[in-house]
Amino acid sequence: MKYLISLIFSICFISTATAVTIEMLPDEKHGINIPKYRLDFEDEALGSSKSALTALANSDNFPISSKKQGSVFYKIFSNIKENARIRIDVLYHPEKYFDLVQSFERGQEVDFDLLFGVYYKELPYSRNQYVFPALMTNNVHLITAVQKKLDVSKREDLKNYKGMRIRTDKVSDMVAKDFATMKLQIAEDFDEAYEELLTGKIDYIVASYYPSLLAAYSLGIKKYIAYSQEPLWRMPIFIRYHASLKNKAEIKVLSDYLKSSQYKKLRESVFQELIDVYKANTSGVVPPTYIKFMSEENTTQSNDEEQTLEN
Secondary structure: OHHHHHHHHHOOOOOOOOOEEEEEEEOOOOOOEEEEEEEOOOOOOOOOOOOEEEEEEOOEEOOOEEOOOOOOHHHHHHHHHHHHOOEEEEEEOOOOHHHHHHHHHOOOOOOOOEEEEEEOOOOOOOOOEEEEEEEEEEEEEEEEEOOOOOOOOOHHHHHHOOEEEEOOOOOOHHHHHHHHHOOOEEEOOHHHHHHHHHOOOOOEEEEEHHHHHHHHHHHOOHHHEEEOOOOOEEEEEEEEEOHHHOOOHHHHHHHHHHHOHHHHHHHHHHHHHHHHHHHHHOOOOOOOHHHHHOOHHHOOOOOOOOOOOOO
16 A cells, blocks of 8 residues: 555656657758657656656667657657656757766766666666666668578678678677677768678678668668568667666556557557658659669569567
8 A cells, every 4th residue: 555655646747648740851861851750749847747757868879769850769658658657758968978878877966867778788886777678679680682692590600701880870788799700891871881782892781670771761772682580689778777766666667567568569560650651751762873783683572571679
């Protein structure tokens, strides 16, 4: 009974439904539209509700989080508020992100409660903890040109081929260590990597699924690339909470919700919605001129089946 009373008072809030829609914005780089998540109207002022938790997110990690485009988790967090009775507001500090993370882990005073979208690492000096289970699993796949067949049955076989990773593709420390042993070339962005791949200068790319897929649609080259059926790495992405919240009811409620089938179904649906938006808005994009290097007869293989998100 004591716990129930505490729960009721600690997560009481004003119930206001917040619709989250995707609007299309001009993309100066490719001349096409890019999606941005938009809240139809703002809730009460940040922190005015006892149930509100503020989360710091990396500002340049779309579709997980992005200052420019928002995040698929805008919709997911809206649903968490309505179903788990917790509101999560996401903050972005692009120029101070890593300094704020260090302050957070050292127990210094910061203006947020959670770190959103982080990979697991051992932090013995910090009393902060992870919310379990993970928000999602970010899968790293092997990407090849559709006509390129690699004789690969295990990760070690990749040493026989030329590979590339992307500097802006955010991976866990564990995966970064593996990358370091593979003698991969480094591209500055997906545009550069795909050009190297589709002109035959490299044999494969290793990249996280959603950023690489959305980049391929934006460039109009989706049909020219193929993904490995299984990911080479699986990288769980977590929320990390401040030590002061350890015994707060909100953390248990959030954890229970992340375990629910309702959350998993919602998570898959919002990622699929994003893919559908990209497909619809890039269907007429003309591929880069370097695509002429490839023979059209070798690109008839259908690879339009999208991967499902790992639990």
